[in-house]
Amino acid sequence: MADLATLTSRITDALGDAVVDQGEARGTLVVRVRPDAWRSTAEIARRSLGFDYLSFIAGIDWMPAPVVGLVEGDTSTPAQPSDMTFGVGGSAGRFQVFAHVQSTAQHTGVTFRTDVDEADPRVESWVSVYPGADWHERECWEMYGFVFEGHPSLRHLYLPSEFEGHPLRKDFPLLAREVKPWPGLTDVEPMPGGDDEAGEEGAA
Amino acid sequence: MSTTEQPMTPGFEVDPAAFRHLADAQVNVELDTGDMILNMGPQHPATHGTLRLVVRLDGERVVAADPVIGYMHRGYEKLTEFRTYPQVTTLINRIDWLSSFANEVPFVHAAEQLMEIEAPPRAQYIRTALTELSRIATFLLFLGEMGLQVGALTPAFYGFRDREHVLNLIEAATGGRFHPNFNRIGGLKDDLPWGWIAETRNVMKIVLDACDVFEDLVVGNEIFQARTRSIGIIPGELGASYGVSGSNLRASGVDWDLRRDGAPYLAYPDLDFRVFTHPDGDSFSRYWVRLQETRESARMVLQLLDGMPAGPIMAKVPRIIKVPEGEAWVETENPLGQMGYYVVSKGATGPFRVKIRSASFSNVSILPWMLRGVYVPDVVTILASLYFILGDIDR
Numbered sequence: 169m170a171d172l173a174t175l176t177s178r179i180t181d182a183l184g185d186a187v188v189d190q191g192e193a194r195g196t197l198v199v200r201v202r203p204d205a206w207r208s209t210a211e212i213a214r215r216s217l218g219f220d221y222l223s224f225i226a227g228i229d230w231m232p233a234p235v236v237g238l239v240e241g242d243t244s245t246p247a248q249p250s251d252m253t254f255g256v257g258g259s260a261g262r263f264q265v266f267a268h269v270q271s272t273a274q275h276t277g278v279t280f281r282t283d284v285d286e287a288d289p290r291v292e293s294w295v296s297v298y299p300g301a302d303w304h305e306r307e308c309w310e311m312y313g314f315v316f317e318g319h320p321s322l323r324h325l326y327l328p329s330e331f332e333g334h335p336l337r338k339d340f341p342l343l344a345r346e347v348k349p350w351p352g353l354t355d356v357e358p359m360p361g362g363d364d365e366a367g368e369e370g371a372a
Numbered sequence: 373m374s375t376t377e378q379p380m381t382p383g384f385e386v387d388p389a390a391f392r393h394l395a396d397a398q399v400n401v402e403l404d405t406g407d408m409i410l411n412m413g414p415q416h417p418a419t420h421g422t423l424r425l426v427v428r429l430d431g432e433r434v435v436a437a438d439p440v441i442g443y444m445h446r447g448y449e450k451l452t453e454f455r456t457y458p459q460v461t462t463l464i465n466r467i468d469w470l471s472s473f474a475n476e477v478p479f480v481h482a483a484e485q486l487m488e489i490e491a492p493p494r495a496q497y498i499r500t501a502l503t504e505l506s507r508i509a510t511f512l513l514f515l516g517e518m519g520l521q522v523g524a525l526t527p528a529f530y531g532f533r534d535r536e537h538v539l540n541l542i543e544a545a546t547g548g549r550f551h552p553n554f555n556r557i558g559g560l561k562d563d564l565p566w567g568w569i570a571e572t573r574n575v576m577k578i579v580l581d582a583c584d585v586f587e588d589l590v591v592g593n594e595i596f597q598a599r600t601r602s603i604g605i606i607p608g609e610l611g612a613s614y615g616v617s618g619s620n621l622r623a624s625g626v627d628w629d630l631r632r633d634g635a636p637y638l639a640y641p642d643l644d645f646r647v648f649t650h651p652d653g654d655s656f657s658r659y660w661v662r663l664q665e666t667r668e669s670a671r672m673v674l675q676l677l678d679g680m681p682a683g684p685i686m687a688k689v690p691r692i693i694k695v696p697e698g699e700a701w702v703e704t705e706n707p708l709g710q711m712g713y714y715v716v717s718k719g720a721t722g723p724f725r726v727k728i729r730s731a732s733f734s735n736v737s738i739l740p741w742m743l744r745g746v747y748v749p750d751v752v753t754i755l756a757s758l759y760f761i762l763g764d765i766d767r
Contacts, residue, residue, distance in 0.1 A: 193699035194485045195635060214613070221612040221628075222734075223703070223712065226727040233453065246456050246722020255699050255716055268701065268714070268729070272612055272621070272628040279701065279714075300614035303737040311449075326442035326766065335450055342454055 200257035207292035421762020437743035471506035559686030604754035615734030618709025624653035655757035732760035
C-alpha cells in the first residue's frame, strides 16, 4: 500500500535515530524503537505526528512455554514451537512492550514496540503523554512485572494486592492445566465416516 | 491519578462565597464537614456486573474517585494461549456478553488474515447483519436502562420488550441468545433459517418505531434533560488520549467510526450510512448519539437484507486449523467502542499471544478524571451514560 509507505517515512523521519527496525504486520505498521527513547516516541507521536488516540499498551514474552502432558500425535493440544523466535521488527531478548496509537483525524495507526531487559525490566512510563496509559501500565506491571518509571502509582489492577508472580509470563503455569491435563485425544468423538486423514482434506 | 493538573468538570466552578449565608443559617455550623469515603458497589444497579467505586466525598460533592476492578477477571489472555483457535471464540463470547457476536468477528478476522483466506460474500453479509443486530440489542437495553437511572421506569420496560424481538432473531439464526459462537474461521456455522429475512424486516420496523418512542419519551423529557445536560462532560481530545472510543467519543464531537474510517471489514464498504456526532460531550449527548445509531443500524440491516448475496457461507479451510507464523491487529467498531485483537501466531494450532483490546476498559479509565467535582446522584447517571459491561473491563 502506498499509504503505508508514506506513513512509514513520516514516522521514521520524525523519530530519527530512535528507530531500530520497522516492519508490517498484515497492514499495520510496526516500529521498534530504542528503550531509552520510549517516552520521547510517545511525545513525538502525540504532539507532532497527530496520534491523539491511545488504543492499548501491552507486554509480550517471546519465551516458549513449557508444554504439559503432551501426547505424541495429539493435535488438539496447541503446542508451540520450542525455539524462541521473535515477531515483526525482532527483539533483543525475551520481553517486549508494545503499544498501539491511532489518529482520529487521519484514520491511521501504528504499533510501537521496544525491548525490555530480562534481568532489570524497566520501561519509561507514558502516563504524562497519554493519561489513559495509567491502567494499561498497571495491568502490564502486574501481568509481566515490568516497572514503568514515572508512573504515579503502580498498584495491582485485576489481581488481589497480595498476589505473587506475573501470570502472563510464559513460565507462570496455568494451574488448572497442571492439576488436570488437557483431555486431548481421549475426549474426541470420532468423525462420522471414521476417516483418519484429518488435517489434509478441506471441510465441506 | 495523572500527574498533570486537570481542570474540574466545566459547569461546576461554584464560588463558595455565594453560599456562605446558607452555611451560617445551619444549626450545626461547628460540625466538621471533612471528607467521607463512600463505597459504591461492587454490587450496584448502575454497573453491569461488579464495579466497585471508592469515592471521597465532601458533603454531596465527589472530591476523588477510584474505580476498583478485577472482581470478574477471568484471565482470558492467558487462557487463549492454552487453546486452539476454534476454542478461543467460545471464550471471547464472554467478554462483552451483551454483544457476543460482535466480539467474535475481529478475532476470526485476525485468524483469517494470517491464514490468507476470506469468508464468502454471503457470510460477510450475514456477519454484518448479526453484528448490527447485536448493536441494536445492546443499545436498546441502554436506551431503556438510562431512563431507569434517572428515575423513569417506563423506558426500561420498552427497552427490554423490544430487545426481546432482536434477541429472538439472533437466537433463530445462531441458536444462542447471548453466546452465539456462530463464527467459524473462514465463514459461518450455518446459513440463515427459512423466513428469517422477512421476520427481520418486521422487527426492524418495530425497532424504528421504538426509537421514535424513546425520542419522545426520554430525549424530549424535561427531567431527563435536567439530569443529563452538561453533566459528565468529556472533552474530545482528552477522551481520545484516554482511549475512550465508540459512541462515547463521537458524543464528544470526534467524528471517527471504524466502520467507515478503519481498514475495510465485513460488508460496511457496500453500505450507505451516516455517522452521528454531538458537540457537547455530556451524558445527554451520549444518549442522543446512541439513539441515532440504533436507528441507523436498523436501516443498515434493511440494506443488508436487500443486498444479501447468494452463495456458500464457508470458505475452504483445512479441518485442523493451523495458523501460519505472523502477527495481525484487527480492530472493529463494536457497540461499546473499539474492540481489537493483536494476535501473534507461531504456526501452531493455538495462538502464541492474544492481546484483547476491549472498549469498556479504556472508557472507564477516564472515570477518576470525570467524577471529580460532580454530585453523588450524578455519579449514577454518568456511569449509566458511559455504558460499560464489566466483562469487557475485566476480561
